[in-house]
Amino acid sequence: MSVILPRRGFLKLSAAIGCSAAASPLLTPVSLASAPGERRLIVIILRGGMDGLDVLRPMGDRDFASHRPNLAASGRDGLRLTEFHGMHAALKDLRPLWADGDLAFVQATSTPYRDKRSHFDGQDLLEAGTIDLAPMGRRTGWLNRMLPHLPGAEERTAFALGREDMLLLTGETPVSNWSPEVDLTLSSQGLRLLELMMQSDPEMAASMAEAIALAGSDGDSVTFEMSEDAMMDEMMADAKEARKGKTHLKIADFAAEQLRGESRIASFSVGGWDTHANQQRALNGPLERLSEVILRLKDQLGARVWDQTSVLCMTEFGRTVRENGTKGTDHGTGGTMIMAGGAIRGGRIYGEWPGLAEADLYQRRDVMPTSDVRAWAAWAMHDSFGLPKSVFENQVFAGLDMGSSPNLLL
Amino acid sequence: MFDPTLAEIRFGTGLSPKLSPPGSVRDLLDGVRVRDAMARRFPIEPYDVFRHRIRAHMDAQKAYRQNRGKPEEQELNEARKQLRRSANSAYGDFFRNAFLRRIHTETGFRERLSFFWQDHFTARGRLQVARNATGPYVEEAIRPNLSGRFEDLLIAAVTHPLMLSYLDQNQSVGPNSRLGKRSARRGNAKGLNENLAREVLELHTLGVDAQYSQYDVRELAELFTGLTFKRDLTFQFKAALAEPGAETVLGKSYGPGGGLREVKAVLRDLARHPATAKHLSKKLALHFISDQPDPALIASMEQAFLDSDGELLSVYSAMLSHPASWSPKSQKVKLPFDFMASALRALNVDEKTLKNTRTRDLRNILYVPMQIMGQPWEAPNGPDGWPEENNYWITPQFMAARLQWALAAPQALRQTLPDPRDFARAALGDRLPKDVAFAAGAAENRWEGIALVLTSPAFQKQ
Known part of the structure; x- marks a missing residue:
């Protein structure tokens, strides 16, 4: 779990829910950042390439059904959102959000990534927010590049040590990882010796120092006398806890708890979207998890904070317009972005629809992107944090043309 | 050296x-x-x-x-x-x-x-x-x-039923194959799945930075049609699934109608491609030596690869003969499995003990802690496997998980714990740093002494 939060936040961490982010193949750690103001921003990266056409179905497009004989048919009785659009049935629990204006979609959007359709590069580019991939090791994430522009955020976050593995929040402003399921217990002598030994390796030392800080607030509760048996029991107990499922909800709970406090920005990811085969079945799981995460955030944030919150769910690319030979879809280009939250001007679909006729497709196979997904993220941040447009066009997403405001936020 | x-x-x-x-x-x-x-x-x-x-x-x-x-x-x-x-x-x-x-x-x-x-x-x-x-x-x-040669490894892995299933190849049908046409006539058209073809180019051979295009992916996917397995889960090349006609991959034509022979031919060509030599040499160096391997080291491995048409022993030999591979300072952090297994080896965990430990207890002592360290056993997220870079593994929660395990697991797997000072010498030999030797001797009790040795940078790095 990755955290940037004020020092006193450390004190609460050991009491936080046992969260097995590290053990879950479907979720990567939460990142959080503090910022002034009341607005909250949550960015969820949907890893694996979500099939936007199946999630937000252009049922009014005359070519839709013929491209997708099985997938389109499975949604015939799906959830109608507009005259033109239907929503995947696995998102049915989000329907009240749509009615309340707390849910919106952007259709036919994508990053600038084209043609090679690699998950790994696609995700890196999505999180880097650039046109091309910078060499490994020099990449920073767009969410991190915004942080220094938020007045007051810098010194409040500067104390956080260590590293973070979501590129989105990697950069100049320090971020860190944590997973509250690990409880450290070491004598004070052991702790001193550990610190001494770690001096030879600054990278490891920084991580270990933060682990100790996070595990028990400045070392005190890390250190107490423990018998061998008790230590074993504790590891076993942690191991059992880690085996229980529903980690995505624990992540949501943890994020909500921090955002109710001083944190303003959170980011994590939900995986499982790479539906090459039997998509009718395969897409239900990740959509249900995403739906549960959004509803849990709403519930745990409470009405007052939810009204200040924007949740952006972004994926590295959409998928092929046509079903493949195995009732799934392959890697594509234009995709769909999902937005939720009380701050979102919802109940509507954003972005232009390019059409699905053969000539309208990108390379005759993918949805033609009609917008840059970075522009939507830029406007959401612009409206949330009141920064000038130039910060986004010149620094956060250098070279991006944001165009005119889509009025995303209320 | x-x-x-x-x-x-x-x-x-x-x-x-x-x-x-x-x-x-x-x-x-x-x-x-x-x-x-x-x-x-x-x-x-x-x-x-x-x-x-x-x-x-x-x-x-x-x-x-x-x-x-x-x-x-x-x-x-x-x-x-x-x-x-x-x-x-x-x-x-x-x-x-x-x-x-x-x-x-x-x-x-x-x-x-x-x-x-x-x-x-x-x-x-x-x-x-x-x-x-x-x-x-x-x-x-x-x-x-x-x-052996990389191409033999490549063919064995790529045509294996488990790989065919994992990357959906067994479900891919040439649209103009016998089965493809029949399914279309019946209104249940089956077709291509390009998952395996893409990963073969991107991950297994050329690497994502190489010069290949969506066209190559598509043609390779068509060439791969027919690779599947039988009901008894053994490999089968099923001609009824195979797309007829020749396919052009990286400018070279394969087929038509060559079946498995042409699949092997394209895999051999991909295996010997200069981009593959480069991609694999770099990945090996990244895995064993450093996150920023010496370009001269990579070049020497690459040359050995090309000179020998992908003889793996020649590539390993080039790596092991290069001075950059023997720099005294260890730069790679062990992956969790390497870390845990080398700890058990240094602790000389008894064969009988491990055999007699119930599977349920092994879960809690080894299997789940490995998950918490970030490496669930044999379950990487995608076909690209585990990240190689240190900064993925050196994070607070993963480091904490290692320390916690190092404190608790050794006593679960040994009747009596060794003297930490002896253990430090056994685990690190003539590379035992002074501060680690001191920590092992100054620890309050045996289990902390052992945990300190195992958590030391000298032990965690390779």
Whole structure:
């Protein structure tokens, strides 16, 4: 779990829910950042390439059904959102959000990534927010590049040590990882010796120092006398806890708890979207998890904070317009972005629809992107944090043309 | 240059108090060539045996479903559960034996290479018993091919039923193949799935930075049609699925109608491609030596690859003969499995102890802690396997998980813990740093002393 939060936040961490982010193949750690103001921003990266056409179905497009004989048919009785659009049935629990204006979609959007359709590069580019991939090791994430522009955020976050593995929040402003399921217990002598030994390796030392800080607030509760048996029991107990499922909800709970406090920005990811085969079945799981995460955030944030919150769910690319030979879809280009939250001007679909006729497709196979997904993220941040447009066009997403405001936020 | 302690730590499975390290680069290389003693002593079922378990369970599952509500339901239910229990118990043995091989091997470089290539050719089963098939796949497709030509390893891995299933190849149908046309006539058109073709180019051979296009992916996917497996889960090239006509990959035409021969031909060409030589040399150097490997080292491996048409031993030899591989400072953090297994080896965990530890306890002592350290056993997120870079693994929660494990696990696996000072010498040999020796001696109790040695940067890095 990755955290940037004020020092006193450390004190609460050991009491936080046992969260097995590290053990879950479907979720990567939460990142959080503090910022002034009341607005909250949550960015969820949907890893694996979500099939936007199946999630937000252009049922009014005359070519839709013929491209997708099985997938389109499975949604015939799906959830109608507009005259033109239907929503995947696995998102049915989000329907009240749509009615309340707390849910919106952007259709036919994508990053600038084209043609090679690699998950790994696609995700890196999505999180880097650039046109091309910078060499490994020099990449920073767009969410991190915004942080220094938020007045007051810098010194409040500067104390956080260590590293973070979501590129989105990697950069100049320090971020860190944590997973509250690990409880450290070491004598004070052991702790001193550990610190001494770690001096030879600054990278490891920084991580270990933060682990100790996070595990028990400045070392005190890390250190107490423990018998061998008790230590074993504790590891076993942690191991059992880690085996229980529903980690995505624990992540949501943890994020909500921090955002109710001083944190303003959170980011994590939900995986499982790479539906090459039997998509009718395969897409239900990740959509249900995403739906549960959004509803849990709403519930745990409470009405007052939810009204200040924007949740952006972004994926590295959409998928092929046509079903493949195995009732799934392959890697594509234009995709769909999902937005939720009380701050979102919802109940509507954003972005232009390019059409699905053969000539309208990108390379005759993918949805033609009609917008840059970075522009939507830029406007959401612009409206949330009141920064000038130039910060986004010149620094956060250098070279991006944001165009005119889509009025995303209320 | 060559140093025995360093060789065992960097290229092997870590120091053992009982077994001596390799004496030369030659020893390291011979270790990959000689008879596979560990595979015999600590067997893992090859896929050709394990597949019967998968099949039997699938059949039992089907029989149970078809007879629900009938008198035989309970018996059938018991039968399928029994098969699942037996497969799980076998899986527990594979897991145990993977550690035992690391503890007892005298050819640790082979174990490390086996893991490297298993990760390079990541494949997993999808459902139920098949989910436990990774070990059997490695035993059959990867492990016997560590010292031959890369193309043989590539063909063995890419055409293996587990890989075909993992990357959806068995479901890919040439649109103009016999089966494709028939399915179209019946209104249930089946077609291509380009998953395997893309990953072969992007991950297994050329690498994502190489010059290839969506066109090549598509043509390769068409060429791959026909690769599938039979009902008994053995490999089959099924001509009825194969797209007719020639396919052009990287400007070269394959086919028409060549079937498996042409698939092998394209794989051989991809295996010998200069981009593949570069991609693999860099990945090996990244895995064993440094996150920023010396370009001269990579160039030398690349040259060896090209000069030998992908003889893996020549590539390993180029790596092990280069001075950059022997820099005294260790730069790579061990992956969680390397870390845990080398700890067990240094602790000289008894074979009997590990064999007698119940599978349920092994879960809590080894299996789950490895998850919490970030590496769930044989379950990387995608076909790209585990990240190689240090900064993925050196994070607060992963470091904390290692410390926690180092405090608790050794006492669970040994009757009595060794004196930490002796242990420090056994674990790090002549590379034992002064501060670690001091910490081991100054610890308040044995278990903290041992945990400190295991958590030291000197032990955690290779």
